[in-house]
Amino acid sequence: MNVFRLTGDLSHLAAIIILLLKIWKTRSCAGISGKSQILFALVFTTRYLDLLTSFISLYNTSMKMIYIGCAFATVYLIYMKFKATYDGNHDSFRVEFLVVPVGGLSVLINHDFSLLEILWTFSIYLESVAILPQLFMISKTGEAETITTHYLFCLGLYRTLYLFNWIWRFYFEGFFDMIAIVAGVVQTILYCDFFYLYVTKVLKGKKLSLPA
Secondary structure: OOHHHHHHHHHHHHHHHHHHHHHHHHOOOOOOOHHHHHHHHHHHHHHHHHHHOOOOOHHHHHHHHHHHHHHHHHHHHHHHHOHHHOOOOOOOOOOHHHHHHHHHHHHHOOOOOOHHHHHHHHHHHHHHHOOHHHHHHHHHHOOEOHHHHHHHHHHHHHHHHHHHHHHHHHHHHOOOOHHHHHHHHHHHHHHHHHHHHHHHOHHHOOOEOOOO
């Protein structure tokens, strides 16, 4: 565990809490992409199947269970409890264009051709693009609530910190995972335009909007 891994995990957890509190307090999931949340639930489910086969630490197990639980809680709030507030018309990204290629890539390029390893690889690839339905939804509506942008910022910050985590582990532990690093770089690049808008607009009290 290093400072980048820890702060990355905390940033990720903060993003999840911000989103859940936003939905619960406003009693609305307006502006939130249910499709992105389903993809994240799929990411955590396929990545943390090792909960059934191994134990690393209490911290590791607790964080994995929190991520899975919160992901499915978010999906429940969007598609069941506050379904009436869900904007399905604007949440129209074709997720099969992400899931199918990612599934094929995970079978072709992985560390070991075993079920758990392929599913782990699938989760890494899928997480790198899971935010696209949310960004697509914002581009269609033309704007995003401030609290939603805080959620996205924490999510992007988490991935950026994890890149530094991989760099730290390479230099100080000799550990190098090309799949995780490339996927992390792709995901961070997807957030670059959002980061710019967040700094130039949201932090100055303006409403965020993406080019339609």
